[in-house]
Amino acid sequence: MTTERARPNYVAVWVWLVVLMIAGVLASYLPFAKSAVIFLVFVVAATKALLVALYYMHLRFESGLIYAMVIVPVVLVIALTFLLFPDLVFHH
Amino acid sequence: METTAATRAGTDILPGKVGVWWFLASEVMLFGGLIGSFIVSRLGSSGWSGEAAHLSVPVAAINTLVLLTSSMTMVMAFGAVEKGDPRGLRTYLFLTVLLGLTFLGIKAYEYSSEVAAGFTPVTGLFWSFYYTMTGLHALHVLAGIITNLALFVMARRGLRNQHRVELAGLYWHFVDIVWIFLFPLLYLT
Secondary structure, eight states: OGGGSOOOOHHHHHHHHHHHHHHHHHHTTOSSOHHHHHHHHHHHHHHHHHHIIIIISOGGGSOHHHHHHHHHHHHHHHHHHHHTHHHHTTTO | OOOTTSSOTTOOOOHHHHHHHHHHHHHHHHHHHHHHHHHHHHHTSSOHHHHHTTSOHHHHHHHHHHHHHHHHHHHHHHHHHHTTOHHHHHHHHHHHHHHHHHHHHHHHHHHHHHHHTTOOTTSOHHHHHHHHHHHHHHHHHHHHHHHHHHHHHHHHTTOOOHHHHHHHHHHHHHHHHHHHHHHIIIIIO
């Protein structure tokens, strides 16, 4: 049953990952405002992570149960980090 | 080919796969806690960019490339076992192990040059975070190498169970994703 599943082109995904990695490194040298550069660098990193998860970990072809198991900790980690911002970050 | 008792009735998800994803969810919290603390500490204090400037971006970029490539060879090992290609499985597993060892070798070179330049875990908070986060990640890489090496030995003895390769792959790709975030966090900002 699993043998019939369509599989993504793994090499094409790798090419994208390498292109994005180079783009991320180059973006860090852009003469923009520091916050804009950081935002750009992390958008690139998140895209790379998404590509690995969707195509190499086959998340794109998984059921909702697996998605739920991944989304909960990711949302928690992001939320918990932001909740710590008020004192440490905004007061400095 | 479907092995017996590989899936539960009413769902096509392997119990082993649920187990690995469950484990990865806890790993997200483990690394997320560290990364979150790093972000908050960094945004709350100044001068960290100057510390980060002592790290070598080219060396880390090469290491990122090594790990991204190892993810590709790992998923190709799965592709090979899925297609019933034992030679491809052995080759790709071997390449994945080799690339994992290369990553650790480059990381060891980085550590030694940083320590030689006087940057140790007690130099400051940035360096404590740097050695803790990359050290924990390197331990994960080591665990992945051992797992993949065990699979390689099994493959030489005629492993046909594609699920083991898939599950080991899930872990290996997760370790790659952690590095995808550690690289910009520590080196590029």
